[in-house]
Amino acid sequence: MNQTNQRVSWLGVGRMGEAMAERLLAGGVGVQAWNRSPDKVAGLVAAGATLLASPALSDAPVAFSMVLNDEALDALWQADDGILAGARPPDVWVDCSTVSPAASQRAADAAAARDVAFVCAPVSGNPLVVRSGNLIFAVSGPPAGVATATPLLRHIGRAVHVAGRGHEARVVKLCTNLVLAVLTQALAEALVLGQSHGVRRAALMEFINDSAIGSPFTRYKTDAFVRLDLEPAFTPEGQRKDLRLALRLAAEHEVPMGVSSATEVEFSRLVASGLGEGLDFASLVLLAARDAGIAIEPEHD
Ligand SMILES: NC(=O)c1ccc[n+]([C@@H]2O[C@H](COP(=O)([O-])OP(=O)(O)OC[C@H]3O[C@@H](n4cnc5c(N)ncnc54)[C@H](OP(=O)(O)O)[C@@H]3O)[C@@H](O)[C@H]2O)c1
Numbered sequence: 001m002n003q004t005n006q007r008v009s010w011l012g013v014g015r016m017g018e019a020m021a022e023r024l025l026a027g028g029v030g031v032q033a034w035n036r037s038p039d040k041v042a043g044l045v046a047a048g049a050t051l052l053a054s055p056a057l058s059d060a061p062v063a064f065s066m067v068l069n070d071e072a073l074d075a076l077w078q079a080d081d082g083i084l085a086g087a088r089p090p091d092v093w094v095d096c097s098t099v100s101p102a103a104s105q106r107a108a109d110a111a112a113a114r115d116v117a118f119v120c121a122p123v124s125g126n127p128l129v130v131r132s133g134n135l136i137f138a139v140s141g142p143p144a145g146v147a148t149a150t151p152l153l154r155h156i157g158r159a160v161h162v163a164g165r166g167h168e169a170r171v172v173k174l175c176t177n178l179v180l181a182v183l184t185q186a187l188a189e190a191l192v193l194g195q196s197h198g199v200r201r202a203a204l205m206e207f208i209n210d211s212a213i214g215s216p217f218t219r220y221k222t223d224a225f226v227r228l229d230l231e232p233a234f235t236p237e238g239q240r241k242d243l244r245l246a247l248r249l250a251a252e253h254e255v256p257m258g259v260s261s262a263t264e265v266e267f268s269r270l271v272a273s274g275l276g277e278g279l280d281f282a283s284l285v286l287l288a289a290r291d292a293g294i295a296i297e298p299e300h301d
Contacts, residue, residue, distance in 0.1 A: 004028040008152065009058035009090065010049070010066075011076060011083060012097070013040045015233075016123070017066035019130035020096065020156050022047055024064075027155035032058050036075075055079075056086035062152060063090040069241055070103035077110045084114045094119045094149045096137070098177065100245050101167040108141075108167070117145030121153060121160075122173035126233035128220065134158050138176075140169035174249060177242040178260050180217065181281075184239075185263045187218070188284040191225055192292050202226045202299050224282035228298040236276035236283060240267035 006029045010021040013035035021031050025048050033044045034052035045051050052058055055076060063083055065076055073095060077084045083093060093116050095107065108118035119141035129135055135157030139146055146162060153160050163169045187208075194204040205222045208214055223229040243264045250257045269287060270276040276283035289296035 004030075006030065006152070007032070007060040007062075009034065009052055009055065009060045009063045009083075010044070011035075011052075011055050011063060012065050012067040012072070013044060014066065014068065015127050016096075016130065018043060019127040020066060020123075020135070021049065021064075023130065023133075023156045024152065025049060029152065029155060030060075032060055034058075054081035055083040056081040058083075058086065058090065059088045061091045062148060063093045064096060064152075065093070066096045068097070068238070070099050070245075073097055073099050073103050073107055077107055084110055084116065089114045089116050091115075092117045092119060092145045092148045094121050094145075094153070096121045096123055098122050098173055098242050098245070099170065100174075100248065101170045104167045104170050117142045117148070119145040119149045120167055120169040121149060122169055123157065124173070124176055125157070128233060130156070134216075136161065138163050138169040138172040140164040140166055140172075171249065174242060174246040177239070178246045178257075181239050181243050181267070182259055182263045183217070184221070184282060185266050185284055185288075187221070187225065188282075188288040191285055192288040192294055192296075195289070195296070196292055196294055200299055202301075221282050224280055225285055226299050228285075228296070230279040230283050230286075232278065232280040234281055236267055236270045236279070236281045239281040240264060240271060243267060 008029060009032045011034050013033055021033060021044055025031050031049040032052040033041045033049040034055055035041050041051055067073055076082055093111050104120055111118040121137045121139045123135050123137055125135035136159040137153050137157055138161050140163045150160050163172045191201045191204055205226055209219050247264060270284055275286045
């Protein structure tokens with residue numbers, strides 16, 4: 001039931017979008033949900049959302065989007081029945097996808113032409129993090145739009161970090177994900193090195209998690225590395241997409257990124273090998289083990 005009289009549309013009900021929109025519903029916000037493949041909306045509808053046949057049909061004052069990449073964001077506003085095509089476009093459009101600043105600018109320009117304030121609100125977290133209430137947002141955009149978006153974002157996650165008035169939040173997100181990707185590759189190599197010298201992955205992760213570099217990330221990826229529970233929170237292709245966006249930004253400003261570039265190659269090798277097919281990006285450990293000629297099996301207590 002809508003207990004707040006607030007209404008939003010939610011465009012993009014993938015792994016992240018579903019978990020995030022569930023939190024708005026749980027916070028008493030009315031949600032009109034749309035997804036390109038409509039079958040994925042069933043869970044949200046069961047949780048109280050209404051099904052939106054197309055983004056253009058929404059009459060909610062605030063629209064959220066959470067879609068895969070630049071092409072998907074372009075499609076949201078370029079489509080004949082897109083978010084800006086209806087009789088009543090939203091006042092504020094909050095996009096949470098991980099996309100390039102360039103795609104973000106294109107969407108903002110199109111939105112401005114219909115008097116819609118465009119807010120960038122990419123996230124750090126995965127679906128489990130969302131459901132535990134620990135998602136965080138990097139936000140940028142016109143201050144009035146940010147002010148409208150912020151209380152709604154606080155229904156979804158625990159913190160909203162304002163990065164600027166333009167598209168700075170995109171850069172913050174891509175820089176953060178770059179560190180995550182490099183760290184994951186470093187952990188994969190370290191775990192395989194340890195195993196090659198007789199150290200159980202569980203023992204090494206226990207020590208790393210208790211050390212200064214232990215973090216929520218190393219802790220929640222521990223089962224992936226130790227038990228090889230590799231159900232995807234985020235795919236290798238998705239993580240590589242983010243790395244490539246960061247490397248493109250680096251090329252634009254002549255910023256050398258040796259370690260990140262090498263990590264992109266490892267993600268490409270993982271994708272090309274098929275070893276990460278349908279798995280989480282922590283499946284980098286499978287590739288590292290194969291490269292080292294080491295058999296890797298799930299470790300149980
Ligand atoms: N998963 C994570 O841990 C995580 C963490 C932080 C940020 N992110 C970012 O969150 C975004 C969504 O990720 P996800 O993991 O939820 O991915 P996902 O489960 O693959 O969902 C992707 C969503 O994008 C939609 N989409 C793809 N191409 C489209 C197009 N051309 N037009 C319209 N919709 C399109 C999909 O619709 P269909 O269902 O029709 O394919 C689906 O709703 C990405 O930008 C990702 O980088 C993910």
